[in-house]
Amino acid sequence: MDWLIEFPAMDTDRLTALKKTIDLGFRNFTRANGDMFETALYPVQWFMYRVEQLLTSSPWPLVILAFAVIAWLASRSPKITFGVIITLLLIGYFDMWEDTMKTIAMTVVATILAIIVGIPIGILMGRSNKIQAVLNPILDVMQTMPSFVYLIPVVMLLGIGRVPGLIAVMVYAIPPIIRLTNLGIRLVDKDVLEAADAFGSSNWQRLKNVQMPLALPTIMAGVNQTIMMALAMVVVASMIGVQGLGLPVLKAISNQYFTLGIFNGLAIVGIAIIFDRTSQAYGKRLQKHLEVVHG
């Protein structure tokens, strides 16, 4: 009755052979194409580098001012703006300025990439049931796959460093923006779309004038989630050489530096709250026209 207790698994030799074949196949693929990917990603690398430079080498009061202005423009809320200033001051005071700036740079760039790639995919998905049927299970897998697993193919393909980290973060963080763009497009009021059609809108005009603006609040919710996921992944990506707040956390784990871990952890929480509140307030402001004043 052994087979009841112990699962009759594939025999070990064959399993090893299978894994080897796949690994070998992927390794050959990366050898053949790794350079090409790296070249293709050169603009991304450049952009990433510039953003990081800008944040780390500008005078800190200027950086804080810039963040405060952005927070104000997005939220129009004094509370959120003050929160941003205080959080950044505290982070600086506890000597985590540079790491924080690196993390913010990575998060921002990864989010921008996710938006650039994710929104068009979401739009395609929103317009075609077939594409939705194909992409939905893929997104499900992406969202449940443990975040560490993303690191493996990226490292094999691109090695260790900032750009592979960035790609891993972006891929990990992209599902919400795709999903919510799709949802937003699908939730657009059919009557309004019909009116746009009745006046002879082209596909592009109906996307630009009706679908995108009406889906925007939903898309913003996706952007918010994407930012949060990117921030979580930036920490994990420190394992493959991404600098920033994740690295001290990693060090703290291996050396049992409790306070170091807590401080850096709190700094991550701080910027997470900043991003979250600001982007949510912006999303709310986008829905202003939906408020019924009377009638």
Add this chain to the structure above:
Amino acid sequence: MVEQSEEIGISVRNLYKIFGPNPEAYIDAVKGGMSKTELNDKHNHVLGLKDINIDMPGGGIQVVMGLSGSGKSTLIRHINRLIDPTIGEVIVGDDDVVKMNENELREFRRHKTAMVFQKFALLPHRTVLENAVYGLEIQGLPREEQEKQARRWITRVGLDGFEDNFPNQLSGGMQQRVGLARALTNDAPILLMDEAFSALDPLIRMDMQTVLLDLQKEIRKTVVFITHDLDEALRLGDRIAILRDGEVVQQGTKQEIVLHPADEYISSFVREVNRGRVISVDMVVKPLSGEPQGMAVKSGTVLEVAAKKMTDSNTSMAHVTDASGKPVGALDIHDVISAMVTPVDHEDAAA
């Protein structure tokens, strides 16, 4: 503004619409007389429209009436092909809308039609002004021109000062007028109005009806107007078609409908009508015998007006004159008054 001299007639021919996953399969059964209920109960398809044939002359107002669910909105959506028919033709001018390809259809919608929606269907993220310019914006007119036209119509529908409000800041009636301004700004020869005035209070409604009638005097558009309200139908309609369960039960001029309702369904509509305002003296005129007597009443005058004129001048006899002023018949006040007060049933009309 482009001068609109073209009057485009619309002719709907043998139009059937069945809603459901496989409408073609049931078209023969429906043609063979399967009822809406049977199609729905046995086959889970909805019979939207059945064998519709309506000729709408260019430059006139065609009213479509019917109870809720009778297929009015479905019918009007076929004219700009927001709904594709199961079979049938929709000839607008010289072209069959059903056969147009995507590009032709888009051009047709941009330049030939404008539509007012039953549920307003305004763009909620755009202000009143931005909504009103939508049609012209799509056509790619210069912004200045768009706004000039839009402001004119916004004023005309009584929304001055609300240009920068969002639709949700307006009452239902005001939103409906935004929809109206949007359609009128488009300045198309065909105006499709799906219960365009139904959310308005009686005074504004009268005012908007006047706007439409005035507009018709200046530039004759071909208007398809849907309404629940018989008084509105009679005030606006040159021709009226009455729908029931997706079929046309009667169509004709308003006088034909009021004087000869085709069945009990229509006479129940018509019974409450103020006949004095609908029926013209031509319906009760008698042949001239000898010299024309009394005052002259123009052909086409409604009974109410004729009765008022005759009683004011204390005459019991008058004569009807044609457009050139030539007497064509005699008019007796008794006939005028009895035609105004006698309710017509379809049995009486037939008799």
